[in-house]
Amino acid sequence: MPKLQIWFRGGRPVRAQWRIGKLWETGMSLNQGGCLCGAVRYAASSTPVRVTYCHCKFCQRATGSAYLVEPIFQKTHFAIISGKPATYARASEGSGKRVTINFCSTCGTKLFLDLERFPETLGVYGGTFDDPNWFERTPQVSRHIFLDSALDGTVIPAGFRTFREHAWLNDGTPVEPVIFGQPHAIGSEHLGNLSHPATSFLPSS
Numbered sequence: 417m418p419k420l421q422i423w424f425r426g427g428r429p430v431r432a433q434w435r436i437g438k439l440w441e442t443g444m445s446l447n448q449g450g451c452l453c454g455a456v457r458y459a460a461s462s463t464p465v466r467v468t469y470c471h472c473k474f475c476q477r478a479t480g481s482a483y484l485v486e487p488i489f490q491k492t493h494f495a496i497i498s499g500k501p502a503t504y505a506r507a508s509e510g511s512g513k514r515v516t517i518n519f520c521s522t523c524g525t526k527l528f529l530d531l532e533r534f535p536e537t538l539g540v541y542g543g544t545f546d547d548p549n550w551f552e553r554t555p556q557v558s559r560h561i562f563l564d565s566a567l568d569g570t571v572i573p574a575g576f577r578t579f580r581e582h583a584w585l586n587d588g589t590p591v592e593p594v595i596f597g598q599p600h601a602i603g604s605e606h607l608g609n610l611s612h613p614a615t616s617f618l619p620s621s
Contacts (some may be wrong), residue, residue, distance in 0.1 A: 447546075471565050486540065501519055503516050
């Protein structure tokens with residue numbers, strides 16, 4: 417993970433330098449977040465590569481909610497700026513690859529996920545940003561995954577790429593998404609047994 421130096425003025429960050437290997441990269445865009453007690457703080461220096469809404473059982477249990485809003489960042493654009501997160505790792509039931517939760521050992525806040533399957537990126541628990549609304553969640557940059565596990569009553573917005581499980585197979589093959597043409601409420605029947613009228617979803621191309 418890169419090292420980060422921050423210059424402050426009046427208590428606000430005004431300049432940041434990221435050290436990647438022996439190189440320093442200067443930037444002004446800095447979005448910070450952290451845990452409930454403030455012991456662990458982080459910063460991101462770029463917009464997310466994409467935003468994933470994950471409805472899998474793992475994320476439901478980890479967040480205690482219907483799904484995880486997970487902005488994905490290149491590791492070179494993310495740094496811990498104070499404190500040190502504790503970690504908990506387990507194998508993914510789908511891929512068998514390691515998933516590591518980074519969290520505050522004092523207050524228990526989960527901060528980000530390190531995924532063995534995607535070694536160059538990490539996924540942040542979006543609600544831990546100081547301003548959770550700073551990054552876009554448009555259909556162009558966002559996707560909903562694991563709809564087969566989504567809780568009944570969850571509403572999937574129109575126009576977003578959706579997937580019954582992951583967006584990629586274990587061998588890296590991309591999965592064809594379903595894009596709903598109108599808001600879609602998950603029901604107990606789930607996707608496999610639904611008979612949609614022709615106007616209820618759109619092809620991805």
